[in-house]
Amino acid sequence: MHSYQQIRRQRALQEAEGYLDLVLVLSDRWPPQQSTCHQFAQNALQALARISDFGGESSHARYLEGESLKILHQYDDAIVALMQASHLDRDNIHILLSLGWCYKRTGQLDLAIQALEDAIEIENGEAIIFYNLACYWSLTDNVAHALGYLSKAFALDSKYRDFVDKETDFDLIRDNPDFQLLTSVIV
Numbered sequence: 001m002h003s004y005q006q007i008r009r010q011r012a013l014q015e016a017e018g019y020l021d022l023v024l025v026l027s028d029r030w031p032p033q034q035s036t037c038h039q040f041a042q043n044a045l046q047a048l049a050r051i052s053d054f055g056g057e058s059s060h061a062r063y064l065e066g067e068s069l070k071i072l073h074q075y076d077d078a079i080v081a082l083m084q085a086s087h088l089d090r091d092n093i094h095i096l097l098s099l100g101w102c103y104k105r106t107g108q109l110d111l112a113i114q115a116l117e118d119a120i121e122i123e124n125g126e127a128i129i130f131y132n133l134a135c136y137w138s139l140t141d142n143v144a145h146a147l148g149y150l151s152k153a154f155a156l157d158s159k160y161r162d163f164v165d166k167e168t169d170f171d172l173i174r175d176n177p178d179f180q181l182l183t184s185v186i187v
Helices: 003-027 034-052 059-071 075-088 093-105 109-122 127-139 143-156 158-164 177-184
Strands: none
Touching: 003 034, 003 059, 034 059, 059 075, 059 093, 075 093, 093 109, 093 127, 109 127, 127 143, 127 158, 143 158, 143 177
């Protein structure tokens, strides 16, 4: 690839990243500005489309594409892009987290769980992986697995305790005495 094409490719990637960063900023506001987030995701996809003109596969570009499609609630398409990214960069836990997130939203909890189990094999010190696994196992009504992963998430980062009350994924096991005991412990 010529240096001019490399520069254009890098700028398109940075542009897509910038749009997705803006989505993160907007998602912290209440009420969320969904239509603006969708427009930024569309803009990111347009920037990424310019990259394909230069050929070559990039795990980062496919990851950004998957993230953009996820924002647009196009989960099946996001899974395709994220799977491509994962094949190119097998040790990226962010790709696996996004895959799990999309699998959950398409009703494929077994694949969501597998994606995050793979992420633990790569990095077992990230609380978000354990917290999300607790959510996914809770949705399968597997209390033992859900509590085990939730306990690990709390041990790694106690801030996850703050999320449990509003997390609807735990509704199936919320009345379980062991769940109540774990989540009521004051740190």
